[in-house]
Amino acid sequence: MPERTPVAIRAAVARLDVAVLPRFEAEWTAATAQARDEYSVMPVQHFMEKWWLWVAVRRWPELAARLRECERRAAVASDLMAARAASAEIGEILRAAADAAA
Secondary structure (H helix, E strand, O other): OOOOOHHHHHHHHHHHOHHHHHHHHHHHHHHHHHHHHHOOOHHHHHHHHHHHHHHHHHOOHHHHHHHHHHHHHHHHOOOHHHHHHHHHHHHHHHHHHHHHHO
16 A cells, blocks of 8 residues: 555555546646635645555455446445445445555
């Protein structure tokens, strides 16, 4: 796992999926602008946590595939119970990835 710094996380993102770098860069630009506008480090902290967790999940292809499937199920759920079940599984996946990476 990379250190929780923008440079280290960016390098990990580039290793895992270079096609995602434009989104990473756009979100980084937005987070730093928001931090500057709000005089707060929180936007940058949220950005780093989001992308650090992205790396934590994507370093295991099977886990990343399971996450994508749960996201798909949540997006197309026809009832609240199905959406909640998919969302709960997404939470479990993210918690497991974060715990394993810590």
